[in-house]
Amino acid sequence: MAEFKAVHVMQLPNSASDDASRALWKAEILRLQKVVEDRFGTPITEAALREAIILKNRERRALANFYRVGQLNPPALSGSDIFKSSLRRDLPLR
Numbered sequence: 001m002a003e004f005k006a007v008h009v010m011q012l013p014n015s016a017s018d019d020a021s022r023a024l025w026k027a028e029i030l031r032l033q034k035v036v037e038d039r040f041g042t043p044i045t046e047a048a049l050r051e052a053i054i055l056k057n058r059e060r061r062a063l064a065n066f067y068r069v070g071q072l073n074p075p076a077l078s079g080s081d082i083f084k085s086s087l088r089r090d091l092p093l094r
Contacts, residue, residue, distance in 0.1 A: 010031075011028060012024075012025065013025055063086075066085075
């Protein structure tokens with residue numbers, strides 16, 4: 001499969017109840033971080049993660065508010081209008 005598309009397989013613990021499982025989880029997350037950084041050529045920092053989470057949460061709230069427009073009586077937008085506009089979710093929210 002890796003011949004056609006980049007693949008990263010993680011070895012995950014069966015439980016999180018003991019120190020060895022948590023150590024394995026942390027090691028796998030750090031290994032994934034390195035793979036992603038190398039693949040995309042950008043460092044992953046705690047500050048960048050926090051900023052991305054804030055941005056994604058803003059996007060989710062905006063989308064939820066947008067979908068509420070369809071719940072108005074009478075609706076301000078039809079279901080097909082909402083669907084068509086949702087196809088443009090690839091545009092960044094800034």
